[in-house]
Amino acid sequence: MDRNQAIGLVLIAGILIVYSLVFRPPSPEEAIVSGADTTAVVTPEENQQLVDNTQAETTQPANQDSLLNSKYGAFASAMSGNEETFTVETEKAKYNFSTKGGAIKSVELKEYKTHLKEPLILFDESSNSQQLQIGTTNGIVDLASLNYKANKGTLSISEGDSTTIAFVATLADGSSVEQSYTIFNDKYDLDYSIKLNGLENKVLTNDMTIVWEDNMKRFEHNLEDARNKTTVRYYTLEEDSDNLKEIANDPQSETVGEGVKWASFSQKFFNAGIIADKGFSSATFATIPVADSSHVEIGKMELIVPMSDLYSGADFTYYFGPNSYKVLKKVTDGYEDNVYMGYKLVSWVxxxxxxxxxxxxxxxxxxxxxxxxxxxxxxxxxxxxxxxxxxxxxxxxxxxxxxxxxxxxxxxxxxxxxxxxxxxxxxxxxxxxxxxxxxxxxxxxxxxxxxxxxxxxxxxxxxxxxxxxxxxxxxxxxxxxxxxxxxxxxxxxxxxxxxxxxxxxxxxxxxxxxxxxxxxxxxxxxxxxxxxxxxxxxxxxxxxxxxxxxxxxxxxxxxxxxxxxxxxxxxxxxxxxKAGTKGKSKFQQRLEDAMKASQEAQRQKQNKKKK
Incomplete structure (x- = not known):
């Protein structure tokens, strides 16, 4: 090595030492104090894990879409989305709606309290469920599990007015499911309609089944009396009112093959029910006793609606309110039967x-x-x-x-x-x-x-x-x-x-x-x-x-x-x-003849015994 090379190496070494001192990265403690960014050192194993996670995140949406498509077919595009809830309030009730299912999630009756002086919530998600089942090429699809977009209308209704809440679930091919509710300020019943647009070739069954289950809450002080007056009640198109046995320690069930106009989960003082404008073609009802003192009974109903009604638009009425005879009388034919007025011999009074x-x-x-x-x-x-x-x-x-x-x-x-x-x-x-x-x-x-x-x-x-x-x-x-x-x-x-x-x-x-x-x-x-x-x-x-x-x-x-x-x-x-001058009346004569005939029959019976 000559002199020039030695001088060059010394200069390079000096530059490296100065660079390392001036531009060295801060220690973790210094980074926290100064707020400077730190550069993590990634091991080969950690690097591979990061690569795997990135690939999983990239493929997950595709896999999820594939699963939804295989399970729900044409309805897959409406199965995902963010749920939004909102409340519509009238002078009589608060209705909590959700875009998940386009359904009523809870109803609070504002004019009444429970026996504990708490708000009377007739039902909510924890005690109530409803499905709208139809058969498709991919199996049973529940229309109440779709995600809908809501046209909220007016959320607070003034006196004498009404509002309409519309829900629409649009599918990938442009077909859709529409649901709407018309809520009135001064009524406990609200109009409901459901319509299927462009789904005729995607539905295999001839009927939709409304499956409604309600674990009916306790509202009254006397639990035994409340249970004895809780049942599922229905009214047929033949204008015949009936119900499952009220006082029962065992599960009850009944299938009605004829047309049913309405059905309700009827308690002592309140009921939740549904009325079909054209009637349900058939129905199955059931009740199950419960041991939980916060509930009185579980009620179930399966109501069959022809698909032809849904393609043109099926109209119903929901009732969520008190069992007041004068109120129920205005809802629909026979709905006042939710208030038992006694046997026919005395009910007219x-x-x-x-x-x-x-x-x-x-x-x-x-x-x-x-x-x-x-x-x-x-x-x-x-x-x-x-x-x-x-x-x-x-x-x-x-x-x-x-x-x-x-x-x-x-x-x-x-x-x-x-x-x-x-x-x-x-x-x-x-x-x-x-x-x-x-x-x-x-x-x-x-x-x-x-x-x-x-x-x-x-x-x-x-x-x-x-x-x-x-x-x-x-x-x-x-x-x-x-x-x-x-x-x-x-x-x-x-x-x-x-x-x-x-x-x-x-x-x-x-x-x-x-x-x-x-x-x-x-x-x-x-x-x-x-x-x-x-x-x-x-x-x-x-x-x-x-x-x-x-x-x-x-x-x-x-x-x-x-x-x-x-x-x-x-x-x-x-x-x-005066009796001596009067003859016997026809009634008296018949009465005496009957007594004589009875006496003669007894005498003959006694004579036979003696023989």
Whole structure:
């Protein structure tokens, strides 16, 4: 190496040393302090991992699209997307919608609260699911799983107005699924329609199946009563209303092959239902008991809709609201059957008399206890002629008691002879022994009608009176530290008062009754039995019966003051004198002929036994 080469190497070494000192990269600590960028050192293994991840990210969308296409075919393009939710609010409800499925996800009824004073959400995603199943070349597709674009309309509706929410799921080839909801400010029902555009060649089945399942929430204090009045109810195109068995410990199911107009998940005071303008071609319903105390029952329905309706546009109505008879009556034919008004023999009393009267009174009176009292007074006043006739009949039988006792001794225990003599006495005295029963029978429909009206009247829900906090359920005067079988762990004050007043009326009636022996005391057992039965029933019902008893007692006292038993006896004796000049009536003749035929049949039977 010559001198020049040595000098060159020294200069190069110096430059490298200076460069390394001046331009060296900072340590991690220095980078954090100064905020400078750091350059990571990647090992060969880490570099390979980065390459694999990059390739996976590149191929994942392609693989996902391939999977969607193989599973959903023409509907694959509408299976992905971002979900958006929004709320439409009216004066009666809040409806929560989602673009995922283009469906209602939850409904809150603003005018009502649960028994815990919480917002009453009739259903939500955690308790409710609905599918719209159609058969395609790629299998079953649920239209409620598509992603839709929403035309939201007006989200807050003013008084008297309505708004329409439209959802459209457009497929890759331009065909589409349209759903729309028209929501009214002053109604609990909303119009719903669904239409398939350009999908005729992609759908293989002739029907769409609406699969709706609702794990119905608990809203009432009395869980057992709520479960006993929860079911799936439906109404056929033949105008026949029916439902699955309400009080059942086992799952219930039923298939209806004929057309169905509407179906609902019906609870004691609320229901969620769907009505088809053209009807469902068939349906299957089911209920399943639940042990969870926060729910009352699981309801399921499968409703069949012809695809031909969907291609032209199928129209439906949803109802989410209270079981108010006057409200449901306006929804559609038979929908008021969600409020049970009793058997046909007594339901007419509620539908034609009590409901209109109750509605009129609540428009002018705010206190429902006072309304019940007024209803009692009106009914008792209207039925007073029947009550008076019944009491007079009992008074006549009391006047005849000495003669009846004499006949009993005369016949010596021969029942047939005694009955024959009694009928002769009744004919001579002009007394009809069943005339006192007829007025009571005519009053019975009103008595039983109340047994169904008050427990099912949502108007009483949450309304307090005296010590009762809620007239729609039982009142609690005393909480017991133990449970009495068939009675409960509480004492209902109104039921107790009803029992005591009924016992007083029974005693009063026995004072003018001709009935003797054990039959006379049976009347004292019935009020006690009803005390056990009604202890957990509606406080409004027990209060009605209590007030009714007080008015009845007052009526009997008033009638007794104007009834002179001596005059009644004089009238009966006068009738006996005139009886000799009168022939038997056709009814009396038929009655005597029937008694003689009965006596003859018994004699022949006894003769055969002797032989």
């Amino acid at each position: 509620n539908k034609l008399i009590i409901v209109p009267l109750f509605s009129f009174l609540e428009q002018h009176i705010a206190n429902y206890g006072v309304i019940i009292i007024i209803i009692v007074l009106i009914i008792k006043l209207a039925l007073f002629p029947l009550s008076r006739k019944s009491y007079l009949s009992m008074a006549k039988m009391k006047v005849l008691k000495p003669e009846l006792d004499a006949l009993k001794e005369k016949t010596g225990g021969d029942m047939q002879a005694q009955q024959q003599e009694q009928m002769k006495l009744y004919r001579e005295m002009g007394v009809n022994p069943i005339s006192g029963c007829v007025p009571l029978l005519l009053q019975m429909p009103f008595l039983f009608a109340m047994f169904f009206f008050f427990p099912n009247s949502i108007e009483l829900r949450g309304e307090s009176f005296l010590w009762a906090h809620d007239l729609s359920t039982y009142d609690v005067l005393i909480n017991l530290p133990f449970t009495i079988p068939f009675y409960g762990s509480h004492v209902s004050g109104f039921t107790l008062l009803m029992t005591l007043s009924t016992l007083a009326i029974t005693w009063s009636n026995n004072q003018v009754s001709s009935v003797q022996g054990p039959m006379k005391n049976i009347g004292y057992f019935m009020p006690v039995i009803f005390m056990f039965v009604l202890n957990s029933y509606s406080a409004g019902l027990s209060f009605y019966y209590f007030v009714s008893n007080l008015v009845t007692f007052g009526q009997q006292t008033l009638i007794r003051r104007f009834v002179d038993e001596d005059k009644i006896r004089e009238q009966l004796m006068e009738n006996k004198k």
